Amino acid sequence: MISPRVAYASLVREGVRVAPMAALRRPLLVAVVMGASVSIAATGRATPELVMGTTVSWSYVVLLQLAIALVLIAPRAGRTVGLARAIDLFFAGHAPWSLFVLAAAAWAPSPVGRPLWPLFVPAAAAVVLTPRIVAAFFGEVLGLSVREARRMTILQQAITWTVIVGVFWVTSSLTPRLFELLRIS
Amino acid sequence: MSRARSRWLAFAAVGAGLLLAGVTDPVPARVPVTALGYTVLAGDFHVHGFPDGILPWDAAREARRRRLDVIALTSHNSMRGWRLWARSPVAPPQDVIVLPGEELTSAGYHLALVGVTSVVPWRQSLAGAAAAARAQGGVAILAHPSGDAFRRSVTDEGLRAVDGIEVAHPSKETSRETRTDLLDTYQRTKALNPRVAAIGSSDFHVFGPLGLCRTYLFVRERSAAGVLEAIRAGRTAACDGRGRAGGPPELASAIADRCREDALAPPAGDTLPSRAGTALVWAGLVALVVFGVSGDRRP
Numbered sequence: 001m002i003s004p005r006v007a008y009a010s011l012v013r014e015g016v017r018v019a020p021m022a023a024l025r026r027p028l029l030v031a032v033v034m035g036a037s038v039s040i041a042a043t044g045r046a047t048p049e050l051v052m053g054t055t056v057s058w059s060y061v062v063l064l065q066l067a068i069a070l071v072l073i074a075p076r077a078g079r080t081v082g083l084a085r086a087i088d089l090f091f092a093g094h095a096p097w098s099l100f101v102l103a104a105a106a107w108a109p110s111p112v113g114r115p116l117w118p119l120f121v122p123a124a125a126a127v128v129l130t131p132r133i134v135a136a137f138f139g140e141v142l143g144l145s146v147r148e149a150r151r152m153t154i155l156q157q158a159i160t161w162t163v164i165v166g167v168f169w170v171t172s173s174l175t176p177r178l179f180e181l182l183r184i185s
Numbered sequence: 186m187s188r189a190r191s192r193w194l195a196f197a198a199v200g201a202g203l204l205l206a207g208v209t210d211p212v213p214a215r216v217p218v219t220a221l222g223y224t225v226l227a228g229d230f231h232v233h234g235f236p237d238g239i240l241p242w243d244a245a246r247e248a249r250r251r252r253l254d255v256i257a258l259t260s261h262n263s264m265r266g267w268r269l270w271a272r273s274p275v276a277p278p279q280d281v282i283v284l285p286g287e288e289l290t291s292a293g294y295h296l297a298l299v300g301v302t303s304v305v306p307w308r309q310s311l312a313g314a315a316a317a318a319r320a321q322g323g324v325a326i327l328a329h330p331s332g333d334a335f336r337r338s339v340t341d342e343g344l345r346a347v348d349g350i351e352v353a354h355p356s357k358e359t360s361r362e363t364r365t366d367l368l369d370t371y372q373r374t375k376a377l378n379p380r381v382a383a384i385g386s387s388d389f390h391v392f393g394p395l396g397l398c399r400t401y402l403f404v405r406e407r408s409a410a411g412v413l414e415a416i417r418a419g420r421t422a423a424c425d426g427r428g429r430a431g432g433p434p435e436l437a438s439a440i441a442d443r444c445r446e447d448a449l450a451p452p453a454g455d456t457l458p459s460r461a462g463t464a465l466v467w468a469g470l471v472a473l474v475v476f477g478v479s480g481d482r483r484p
Contacts, residue, residue, distance in 0.1 A: 001224055023477045024476060029470075029473055029474070029478050032470065033470050033474065034197075036466055036470055037470075038238075038239060038391055039239070040466075040467060041391050041392055041393065042238060042239045042243075042389075042391050042392070042393045042395075043239070043247050043248070043250075043393055043394070043395075043452075044345070044393060044394065044452065044458060044463070045452075045455070045460075045463045045468070046202065046203065046206045046462070046463045047203075047206045047207045047209065047459070048203045048204070048206070048207050049207070050239070050243055051203065051466070053239070053240050053242075053243055053460075054239055054243070057235050057236075057239075057240055058235075060236075071235040074187065080366060092477065095474050095475070096468075098474045099471070099474055099475075100465065102470060102471050102474065105467065106467060108391070108392040110394065115359055115391070122373070153429075171236045171237055171261065171265075172237065172261050172262075173262040173263075173290040174262040174288075175309070176262075176290050176291050176292045176307050176308075177292070179292040180292040180293055180334045183334075
């Protein structure tokens with residue numbers, strides 16, 4: 001997380017090939033982290049039944065990330081480490097957001113009146129660290145130039161945030177809130 | 186300790202934690218409570234299911250664990266939660282009444298519409314939306330009435346039209362301004378419509394707990410119709426997360442002890458192994474994120 005370029009360069013040098021199924025281990029971990037964290041945040045517990053249900057239902061978040069990654073990675077991965085390994089290494093960079101989600105789970109079943117603002121710290125860390133990690137991935141794993149890697153990172157982040165805002169827009173009905181903000185209703 | 190050993194310990198912690206977390210005591214059946222000649226039910230009428238939270242059948246189970254008799258599934262401007270509930274693949278708990286609903290999220294006000302059968306559009310006045318909900322056989326509860334936009338847009342006509350006011354809401358605990366707004370709105374509405382119901386709701390999304398703020402209803406019958414009738418008649422008292430009861434003095438004092446007990450009691454069915462198991466799952470996942478699920482270094 002601190003020096004992603006060095007870490008990715010060394011991972012690529014190892015020349016490990018992974019089977020397609022093995023490429024799903026890290027996305028699966030992210031899905032389980034989401035499922036367990038939502039379970040703990042919402043109920044304060046992580047029973048197998050609850051974690052299974054929330055992992056399956058919230059896996060749409062991981063599937064969206066996987067779809068975005070596939071669109072951007074697939075055309076170039078074949079010429080370098082192979083698609084399976086590229087997906088595997090891409091999700092290795094998910095740690096800042098995974099740790100944020102786990103921090104939120106630990107903080108959420110809070111006593112009455114505990115504020116949520118302390119969660120802005122790990123969230124801000126994830127927002128800052130992730131583009132660096134993604135740029136390192138594009139540069140070291142897919143062999144793009146610094147300029148190209150930066151361009152792809154901006155594209156990846158733009159698509160990801162657009163999708164996140166889009167999902168939030170639908171599920172939380174942001175249109176009336178926007179009207180309220182603009183006082184045009 | 187090597188990374189490989191740490192990783193296997195982390196996997197073992199998650200597995201063992203899940204097993205332990207499942208070691209719970211059965212949640213005891215709800216004992217009927219009566220007061221002032223009515224059956225008293227505990228309800229939460231502002232519950233968001235997936236995709237704003239957990240699956241609705243898990244929310245119903247959680248309601249049972251939190252000593253609630255009735256919940257309403259209120260997705261933002263939709264009935265997604267209720268539609269999902271209607272297709273539940275698992276047997277729902279028999280002793281929790283689950284009501285259809287919607288959180289009508291409009292510009293300037295939010296309404297928890299309970300007992301409605303279809304989505305009420307948000308582009309209308311507070312009075313219009315409340316009337317539309319009532320035309321469907323539902324009730325309209327003004328949700329977390331606070332903030333500049335609400336104060337700017339609310340009218341006496343709108344307040345007269347609602348069946349209930351959220352006077353206890355989790356946001357009340359973190360903001361003095363919200364606390365004042367909720368109480369002022371309730372008092373103002375009470376002056377316009379003495380039968381307006383005092384409602385406590387948790388506005389449950391992902392961050393729990395469900396039923397943190399709750400409503401006690403004095404019902405004639407333990408059914409969906411009985412619950413809606415009690416709200417329309419204003420036979421409710423609100424209970425906040427610190428165990429303080431509010432609403433009509435006679436009703437609030439009748440449930441004051443229960444409100445305090447429910448607010449302070451731990452969830453039913455939890456055991457020491459289940460709590461330890463949950464902590465183990467969390468710690469194991471943190472370790473897996475830090476050490477990785479493979480032998481690779483982390484970028």
